[in-house]
Amino acid sequence: MNPINMKNNASYNFMAPDIDDDADKKVEVIFPTSEAVTPSISSNKATVKVRRQKTIVKLGSLSAATELDLEPEAENLNVGAVVIVSWTSDGTARNITVKVGADTVATLSGTASTKVTKQLVWDGESFLAV
Numbered sequence: 001m002n003p004i005n006m007k008n009n010a011s012y013n014f015m016a017p018d019i020d021d022d023a024d025k026k027v028e029v030i031f032p033t034s035e036a037v038t039p040s041i042s043s044n045k046a047t048v049k050v051r052r053q054k055t056i057v058k059l060g061s062l063s064a065a066t067e068l069d070l071e072p073e074a075e076n077l078n079v080g081a082v083v084i085v086s087w088t089s090d091g092t093a094r095n096i097t098v099k100v101g102a103d104t105v106a107t108l109s110g111t112a113s114t115k116v117t118k119q120l121v122w123d124g125e126s127f128l129a130v
Contacts (some may be wrong), residue, residue, distance in 0.1 A: 012107040041066060046086050050083055050122075051076045059087035061100050062110070070120075070127060081122035088115040100126050 034054035039046040089110040096108040106129035118126040
């Protein structure tokens with residue numbers, strides 16, 4: 001991969017942080033890619049595979065509370081990976097129950113007739129609502 005922008009000849013280099021605990025270690029970093037997904041909702045339930053450092057989940061307009069099942073591909077995620085969930089409630093506030101496996105990890109509160117955006121962060125084992 002060429003770290004030079006061929007249009008304007010700008011050069012980009014990756015800098016490693018200066019962390020004493022990393023001395024004499026090989027630290028692997030996953031390239032920070034992102035994607036936006038619009039999962040289909042069936043019986044008020046949607047499933048999303050999380051395999052990038054940033055995933056934007058667009059649930060669209062909801063007319064019922066919805067369960068969002070996140071399936072993290074942990075080998076592809078660094079601690080701090082982010083999932084952003086956005087949805088619009090109809091005239092009633094529609095909440096999102098977020099699950100990882102059988103565990104409920106968050107309940108995201110909706111607001112009636114409003115678009116809401118909430119964020120979750122990967123802690124290495126699960127997602128935490130922030």
